[in-house]
Amino acid sequence: xxxxxxxxxxxxxxxxxxxxxxxxxxxxxxxxxxxxxxxxxxxxxxxxxxxxxxxxxxxxxxxxxxxxxxxxxxxxxxxxxxxxxxxxxxxxxxxxxxxxxxxxxxxxxxxxxxxxxxxxxxxxxxxxxxxxxxxxxxxxxxxxx
Amino acid sequence: xxxxxxxxxxxxxxxxxxxxxxxxxxxxxxxxxxxxxxxxxxxxxxxxxxxxxxxxxxxxxxxxxxxxxxxxxxxxxxxxxxxxxxxxxxxxxxxxxxxxxxxxxxxxxxxxxxxxxxxxxxxxxxxxxxxxxxxxxxxxxxxxx
DNA sequence: TAAATAAAAGATAAAAAAGTCTTTTATTAT
DNA sequence: ATAATAAAAGACTTTTTTATCTTTTATTTA
Numbered sequence: 001x002x003x004x005x006x007x008x009x010x011x012x013x014x015x016x017x018x019x020x021x022x023x024x025x026x027x028x029x030x031x032x033x034x035x036x037x038x039x040x041x042x043x044x045x046x047x048x049x050x051x052x053x054x055x056x057x058x059x060x061x062x063x064x065x066x067x068x069x070x071x072x073x074x075x076x077x078x079x080x081x082x083x084x085x086x087x088x089x090x091x092x093x094x095x096x097x098x099x100x101x102x103x104x105x106x107x108x109x110x111x112x113x114x115x116x117x118x119x120x121x122x123x124x125x126x127x128x129x130x131x132x133x134x135x136x137x138x139x140x141x142x143x144x145x
Numbered sequence: 146x147x148x149x150x151x152x153x154x155x156x157x158x159x160x161x162x163x164x165x166x167x168x169x170x171x172x173x174x175x176x177x178x179x180x181x182x183x184x185x186x187x188x189x190x191x192x193x194x195x196x197x198x199x200x201x202x203x204x205x206x207x208x209x210x211x212x213x214x215x216x217x218x219x220x221x222x223x224x225x226x227x228x229x230x231x232x233x234x235x236x237x238x239x240x241x242x243x244x245x246x247x248x249x250x251x252x253x254x255x256x257x258x259x260x261x262x263x264x265x266x267x268x269x270x271x272x273x274x275x276x277x278x279x280x281x282x283x284x285x286x287x288x289x290x
Numbered sequence: 291t292a293a294a295t296a297a298a299a300g301a302t303a304a305a306a307a308a309g310t311c312t313t314t315t316a317t318t319a320t
Numbered sequence: 321a322t323a324a325t326a327a328a329a330g331a332c333t334t335t336t337t338t339a340t341c342t343t344t345t346a347t348t349t350a
Contacts, residue, residue, distance in 0.1 A: 002234050002242060003148065003261075006338065009242035016253055029296065038243075043339050049298060062347025063295045078254075089147050097147060097154035098183075098290055108161055108277040108286040109223075112268045116148075119264055123257045132253040141253040145244055151308065174326065188309050194328060207317025208325045 003120070008085040011047050013037040013143045015081050018057055019069050019133045027066030038145030047085070054084045069129070078132065079124035091121045148265070153230040156192050158182040158288045160226050163202055163212050164219055164278045172211030183290030192230070199229045214274070223277065224269035236266045 004012070017036045021028040030048065034041035048067055052059045056076065059067045082090065094101035095113035103110075135141045149157070162181045166173040175193065179186035193212055197204045201221065204212045227235065239246035240258035248255075280286045 001150070001231070002238060003240055003258075004242075005146070006242060009240075012254075013241055013243075013252075031296095040339055042341070045297075046299095046339090052297085059297060060347075061295080061297045061345075063349065065296050065347065067297085086146070093147060095148055095154075096158055096288075097149075097151060098158075098287070100287065100290060105287050106285070107158075107288065108280055109157075110286070112272075113148075116261070116264050116268065119261050123261065127257075135253055140251070141255070142243070142245065142250050143241075143252065176326095185309055187311070190327075191309090191329095197327085204327060205317075206315075206325080206327045208319065210317065210326050212327085 003090065004082065005086050007043075007047055008082060010037065010039045010044055011051060011081055011085045012078065013039070014044060014048060015051070015057060015069075015078075015129055016132055016136060017143055018067050019074055019129050020136045022068035023074075023133070023137075025068070027060065027064065027068045029066045033067065037143045051081070051084060056081055056084055074130040074133070075128050077125045077128055079121065081129075082124055091117055148235065149227065150231050152192055153227060155182065155184045155189055156196060156226055156230045157223065158184070159189060159193060160196070160202060160214075160274055161277055161281060162288055164214050164274050165281045167213035168278075168282075170213070172205065172209065172213045174211045178212065182288045196226070196229060201226055201229055219275040219278070220273050222270045222273055224266065226274070227269055236262055 002009070014033050014037055017033050018028055021032075021036075030041060030045050033039075033048075034044045037044075048057060048059070051057045052067070056073065057067050057069055058073060059065070079091075093099075094107050095109050095116075096107045098107050101107040101110060132141075136143070147154070159178050159182055162178050163173055166177075166181075175186060175190050178184075178193070179189045182189075193202060193204070196202045197212070201218065202212050202214055203218060204210070224236075238244075239252050240254050240261075241252045243252050246252040246255060277286075281288070
């Protein structure tokens with residue numbers, strides 16, 4: 001596996017996709033999202049339900065319904081998406097899985113990991129979804145398999 | 146989850162433990178290792194079989210047998226352990242799981258991830274198991290749950 | 291208000307990861 | 321040679337992750 005779980009990869013890609021498609025108050029349906037980011041539709045539905053409950057994305061049912069993001073949700077850092085799905089295990093805790101690992105009783109990788117965690121956290125927290133969105137709008141970046 | 150799989154966490158901790166205990170040509174048995182790193186014994190046995198096949202650790206059967214490391218295996222970078230268990234997914238490939246992601250067709254996190262991957266890889270490749278071992282010998286670092 | 295639409299929710303299923311237990315094989319010491 | 325030891329190998333179980341399919345609920349439009 002990579003750094004994120006597969007579920008989290010889908011989550012991030014879908015959030016980018018939704019942001020990209022709904023800037024002007026439009027909404028986008030699950031089928032279109034799943035197609036746009038090459039993910040299994042029903043599995044993604046579960047993920048988006050979750051993100052919706054947690055306020056990461058917005059949704060409405062019925063005709064003309066779908067998922068969307070407003071100014072507030074667009075401002076959120078990507079870290080919020082990652083934390084909603086994978087939790088904070090990537091940012092806190094011991095790299096070797098030791099609960100007792102601490103500054104005073106460090107594991108052999110403690111200090112090395114601190115740097116890496118900080119890098120990851122900084123990058124996920126310092127840029128909003130909207131920021132990433134800009135490159136997508138410019139057609140510079142891609143979300144499909 | 147953290148950065149590594151649980152299997153990989155056990156692998157790294159056991160390698161450190163074995164290195165620590167077998168510097169002077171001694172060997173150490175699976176029971177003692179499992180106890181020393183707080184891991185399930187039989188599960189760890191599987192992991193060590195694997196590491197042994199791949200030449201990351203050495204082993205002999207029978208009385209006075211056990212796992213050990215020699216000068217050559219101690220020189221190996223930690224990256225070898227990680228790669229043996231978790232593969233190279235942490236070092237290569239797209240952070241969002243996109244196979245088509247590349248320099249010319251990057252995903253939205255492509256450049257951000259490049260930096261992080263390099264950090265992780267550098268830290269894992271630049272220090273040998275023996276290096277980490279030194280702090281353990283000094284009693285500075287800890288491997289138990 | 292009825293039909294259509296689209297997400298939410300629920301129930302399963304398949305695959306992978308993590309963990310346990312038993313049997314076999316290699317090695318050593320008696 | 322035989323018994324004891326310890327890893328290797330095999331079979332199996334449990335848990336978590338990933339994925340699929342069906343039913344329900346909310347909303348809109350005609």
